[in-house]
Amino acid sequence: xxxxxxxxxxxxxxxxxxxxxxxxxxxGGIYRHHYAATGRPTVEVVGGGAAEMSAAVAAARSALPxxxxxxxxGRRDALLRxxxxxxxxxxxxxxxxxxxxxxxxxxxxxxxxxxxxxLRYNAGWIDKSGGExxxxxxxxxxxxxxxxxxxxxxALLPYNGAVAMLGQVLGPVxxxxxxxVVKPSELAPFTAVxxxxxxxxxxxxxxxxxxxxSDAVGGEAxxxxxxxxxxxxxxxxxxxxxxxxxxxxxxxxASLELGGSSAHLIFADADLRAAARQALSxxxxxxxxxxxxxxxxxxxxxxxxxxxxxxxxxxxxLVVGDPQRPGTVLGPxxxxxxxxxxxxxxxxxxxxxxxxxxxxxxxxLGGDLADGYFxxxxxxxxxxxxxxxxxxxVLGPVxxxxxFSTEDDAVAVANGTRYGxxxxxxxxxxxxxxxxxRALDAGAVWVNGFSGLSPAxxxxxxxHSGYGRLGGRAGVEEFRRPKAVWFGR
Numbered sequence: 001x002x003x004x005x006x007x008x009x010x011x012x013x014x015x016x017x018x019x020x021x022x023x024x025x026x027x028g029g030i031y032r033h034h035y036a037a038t039g040r041p042t043v044e045v046v047g048g049g050a051a052e053m054s055a056a057v058a059a060a061r062s063a064l065p066x067x068x069x070x071x072x073x074g075r076r077d078a079l080l081r082x083x084x085x086x087x088x089x090x091x092x093x094x095x096x097x098x099x100x101x102x103x104x105x106x107x108x109x110x111x112x113x114x115x116x117x118x119l120r121y122n123a124g125w126i127d128k129s130g131g132e133x134x135x136x137x138x139x140x141x142x143x144x145x146x147x148x149x150x151x152x153x154x155a156l157l158p159y160n161g162a163v164a165m166l167g168q169v170l171g172p173v174x175x176x177x178x179x180x181v182v183k184p185s186e187l188a189p190f191t192a193v194x195x196x197x198x199x200x201x202x203x204x205x206x207x208x209x210x211x212x213x214s215d216a217v218g219g220e221a222x223x224x225x226x227x228x229x230x231x232x233x234x235x236x237x238x239x240x241x242x243x244x245x246x247x248x249x250x251x252x253x254a255s256l257e258l259g260g261s262s263a264h265l266i267f268a269d270a271d272l273r274a275a276a277r278q279a280l281s282x283x284x285x286x287x288x289x290x291x292x293x294x295x296x297x298x299x300x301x302x303x304x305x306x307x308x309x310x311x312x313x314x315x316x317x318l319v320v321g322d323p324q325r326p327g328t329v330l331g332p333x334x335x336x337x338x339x340x341x342x343x344x345x346x347x348x349x350x351x352x353x354x355x356x357x358x359x360x361x362x363x364x365l366g367g368d369l370a371d372g373y374f375x376x377x378x379x380x381x382x383x384x385x386x387x388x389x390x391x392x393x394v395l396g397p398v399x400x401x402x403x404f405s406t407e408d409d410a411v412a413v414a415n416g417t418r419y420g421x422x423x424x425x426x427x428x429x430x431x432x433x434x435x436x437x438r439a440l441d442a443g444a445v446w447v448n449g450f451s452g453l454s455p456a457x458x459x460x461x462x463x464h465s466g467y468g469r470l471g472g473r474a475g476v477e478e479f480r481r482p483k484a485v486w487f488g489r
Contacts, residue, residue: 019056027049047214060227064208078202100191101334102332115166121456152181196209219239232255240466260422280314281294289334298403346396415440420464
């Protein structure tokens with residue numbers, strides 16, 4: 001069945017929004033956006049350069065005193081109105097995500113609610129924090145603290161899951177009292193600008209939220225701009241190294257939510273059907289391009305073949321194709337470069353007999369999908385711990401199955417990478433679950449099912465998966481700093 005052409009009538013007029021105004025031309029060059037499901041160009045996107053980054057930071061700094069001077073209830077209500085506007089605009093935001101990255105409609109449709117939930121949760125902290133009294137802290141008086149914003153936050157975001165991620169980041173950044181310059185990926189330039197437009201309608205001061213779409217060069221220009229007080233990056237390790245190098249010039253603090261090669265441990269006593277459903281989701285969440293997905297499936301020896309068969313059976317029924325059609329579960333990768341990277345990793349694994357056995361998939365899809373950026377759902381079995389499929393992040397619909405015989409073996413393999421973003425396990429043994437939650441080196445662990453990210457729960461990684469947290473009270477505290485105040489007698 002042929003892939004439908006996407007509707008283009010709701011695309012924002014510009015991918016750069018500074019001080020509440022669209023910027024029709026900029027110094028960052030022109031990017032030609034391609035629809036991932038067909039490979040065909042859609043529109044040319046204006047990208048921001050150093051001049052636009054500087055203007056956006058200036059606009060944010062100008063708006064900051066007005067935001068911080070608003071009564072807490074006023075700031076809270078503005079974020080709540082922003083959440084309402086996102087829900088009201090859910091259909092357009094859904095269409096834009098399908099267009100941006102080829103995200104299947106059924107998953108894209110869920111993300112406005114996620115963004116709204118994060119905004120509403122964080123809005124609740126605004127009038128419930130502000131500092132604490134420290135009685136008797138000094139010998140001849142008392143002290144207290146004031147929770148203050150950093151100032152202007154530079155938020156560099158990737159292409160995958162832009163709507164949900166904007167809520168996840170904007171919620172704590174704004175709740176903590178900051179202004180922000182958002183730099184979306186040039187691969188996903190539309191939804192961030194759309195939400196940026198809603199910020200002004202919600203009553204946030206003009207210029208408090210600015211959006212400057214750009215590539216990696218523009219991102220480095222942003223973090224080098226005078227007036228940036230804090231950096232948040234959601235992205236990959238190579239990008240983080242470049243951003244931290246640039247940030248070091250001004251000693252700008254940063255929080256990083258990076259990638260992962262997450263493990264899913266399945267024990268013989270688990271509900272194997274539920275575990276298999278969870279394992280398959282690791283290949284399809286965000287078309288296999290989710291940072292926290294479980295790409296490594298570690299299964300106890302005695303049930304290994306059974307779990308693998310269950311996953312393959314479900315995979316054979318998976319609907320792959322047009323992301324606009326309601327039944328599609330797996331869509332395309334985001335770009336030709338993403339396809340090239342994914343297929344090169346697969347080809348190297350196929351050539352290396354020590355890696356394991358290719359069970360299914362491994363190729364770019366043809367037929368009606370040949371022009372799009374589709375990679376077949378792929379499963380390798382018997383993958384060794386040192387393999388690239390284990391040690392590196394593979395952004396694509398690829399699962400690497402491995403066996404283990406003991407709990408200690410499973411933990412050693414799960415922890416045997418430089419990453420530590422997420423981990424998953426299935427077992428009905430409560431004592432084992434508690435042991436493993438402590439033993440697994442990951443910022444988040446899901447037991448017996450993936451329930452998504454909760455706005456009330458901190459999320460972030462260890463090791464090369466980054467540092468800092470989004471979500472919960474810790475997420476708000478990530479973007480504010482306490483000032484100590486002493487009073488003598």
